[in-house]
Amino acid sequence: MPKPAITRVSSMVIDSNYNDLNSKNNGFYAPQLTQAQINAIPASTLKNGAIVYNATSAVYQIYQSGQWGILAAGIGGGASSTVGSAILVGGTVIVNTAYVTANSNIFLQTEGAIGDADVGNVRVSATVAGTSFTITSTENADTSTVRWFIVNS
16 A cells, blocks of 8 residues: 655645644654565665554564664554553453563553452563463452553663
8 A cells, every 4th residue: 555645834744645644633653664665765865763664564663773673562452462451350360462571671550459359469470572471360259350561671
């Protein structure tokens, strides 16, 4: 699928559908490229801070110091997610994401209030690098929703 042409007009950036990409009514549109297209970009044309959306692996990538790194992976709990939510069943849930590493910082927030019936304190009780992590509540009957995000440094 061809990407729309983008034209710079003064301080405005206009796409082929005449949308002002600088408008407060639109988001930022990173180029969506396959891994092969990203690999084909001549290094001599890249500058630190270049951002692309890798359509092959569904991640945002940023160019820094001669290499591409993952800026953020997909959201919503998919296989390459860095952000999502999970529902506890019997006080535990396994979250499948290839983005987790042995050194990941995983932040959790429960939607239920601590002290509500069957809502406990949650923690990451196990990680399997490149595969999943397990969220466990101090309450065995906890069925609350837990929002999570991963930061890898």
